[in-house]
Amino acid sequence: MADKVTTVWKEKMIFESDNPSGFNFNLGVTEEENDPYKPLRPKAAMLSSLAACSGLDVVSVAEKMKTEFSDFNIEVSGELTEEHPKTYxxxxVDYHxxxxxxxxxxxKKAVDLSIEKYCGVMEMFRQFATVKTKIHYHSI
Incomplete structure (x- = not known):
């Protein structure tokens, strides 16, 4: 099964990309605080994709195990190389x-299954970066 997206240059350093789900979003770089495009930076969007991919797995597995939590977020940070092309x-990846x-x-089992078995984006990241993960539990 192949995914296909089309990305179109809008103006300056802004591109609009479609998505197989049918939603469009903007990618690029802007110096303007009130830029109407509100673009995602491409490399940061990769980090967001990693978080969403793993998060979808965790929520799905947790539901199947009848495990509940009131809130859940994932913080992903990436360190870039100094040389061009700059890559992570x-x-x-911090799970909260x-x-x-x-x-x-x-x-922990739900997170481990995502990390080790289900999250394809995480596996792609492992092809070019060291991926570190940690789980944080917050009682409320």
């Missing part, structure tokens, strides 16, 4: 779970 050499009586064992 190290990526850190919030809730009362969190089942840490089941949550």
């Amino acid at each position: 050499h190290t990526v850190t 779970f919030y809730g009362k009586d969190l089942n840490e064992k089941k949550i």
Whole structure:
């Protein structure tokens, strides 16, 4: 199965890309705070894709295991090489779970399954970067 997107130059340093889901978004670089395009920087969008891919896995697996949390977020940071083309050499993924009586064992299993088996974006990152992960539990 192949995905296909079309990316169109809008103006200056802004591109609009479609998505197989049917939604468009902007990518690029802007110096203007109120730029109407509000573009995502391409490399940062890769980090967001990693977080979303893994997050989808974690939520799906947690639901199947009947594991609950009241909130969940993922922080991803990437360190770039100094030379061009600048690529991520190290990526850190921090999973944050919030809730009362969190089942840490089941949550860890859901995260591990995403990291080790299901998240294709994470596997792609491993082809060019060291990927570090950590789980944080926050009782509320």
